[in-house]
Amino acid sequence: MSMDKYQEGNMEVFELNTKVISGVDCLEYFNQYKNQGIFIVCDKFLAENQSVTRILKEIDDSNKVVLFTDVVPDPPLEEVAAGMKRLMASSCDVIVAFGGGSAIDAAKAILFFTARQTGKVFxxxxxxxxxxxxxxxxxxxVITDLQAKVKHLFADPMMLPAVALLNPDFTRSVPKPIVANTGIDVLTHALEAYxxxxxDNFSDCFAEKSVQIITQSLLITYNDPDNTYHREQMQVASTMAGMAFNKAGLGINHGIAHNLGGMFHIPHGLANAILLPHVVTFNSRDEGCLNRYALLAKVTGIAPFTDTARVAVDKLIAYIRDIMEKMEMPTSLIAWGMDRNEFEAGKRQLAENALVDTCTQTTPLMPTADEVLEILNNISQ
Structure with a gap:
């Protein structure tokens, strides 16, 4: 498909409904709440290491606070059901998702299904x-069906946070491998959205700025966790990339990554990272995608404007590989520790599942099952 097509009569809509408050003092936002029920979703680690007390001390004593700390990586349906039961018994009106992607995903699903069942607005x-x-x-x-070994992505406007509080202090103790995995996840969001x-032009704006920030801040954040400025910049880049793909959609990179995670439990950001150079290469078979990637590489400083599209995309791919190397990330499934026999036995089903993943439906160049298998074979080396 042409990436620059124009159809007369089309109408584009871009909404910004999340208030973003960033900085080390952003938790003061909670000072406004009085006599309310506040339901906080996090994992046991954040509860036990006292991180959650940073929030609690900003909440007035007149409020009732309920903690749900049963979040685990790749939250399963059973966890969502337990959270719903706890939420409905709590009579809370405010839901706070505190943690990484798993905590926020779990909170969203708990909110969504509880609201559907009770009609309550949170x-x-x-x-x-x-x-x-x-x-x-x-x-x-994204919620995991453990029995089927499949991750399900679903969307609804009610799951869009009304407020995002970005406090860089919370990312200070994140281990280096997670800084790397999540950082490349941001890059994948921006590249796929682009x-x-x-x-559209609005999502492009957020994707471009996100990539620009990543090129300036990710490695510094990885190497120097005490650099508050660059940690805050990476939080902003992540939120911007989220705004971009919330409008634009994602693609086959995430479609495959979801299923790698569901079947083999590879961390989501790492799965995206291993796939990313190969998916950019695949998408670049389409001239429109090639030109779009080249433009992104040029406006973010990865390639000079004098480069041809092909050379600029080659530099984009080289940048991805270089930053992964500098963050000591495995570049193949086998290097990560995948069992080859298990992979070979499951890859055909994985490819078929990836094609029906929600994210794949907005991919710019729809692959065949054999083309997905080609990508899988390339990342397994």
């Missing part, structure tokens, strides 16, 4: 502790 606040998912600015969630079928 105020939703997201406080990310990693710089990667962009979930604090999207209306989508070529996705739903993109």
């Amino acid at each position: 105020e939703f606040i997201a406080i990310p502790t990693t710089s990667g998912t962009g979930s604090d600015a999207t209306a989508a969630t 070529v996705a079928q739903g993109r």
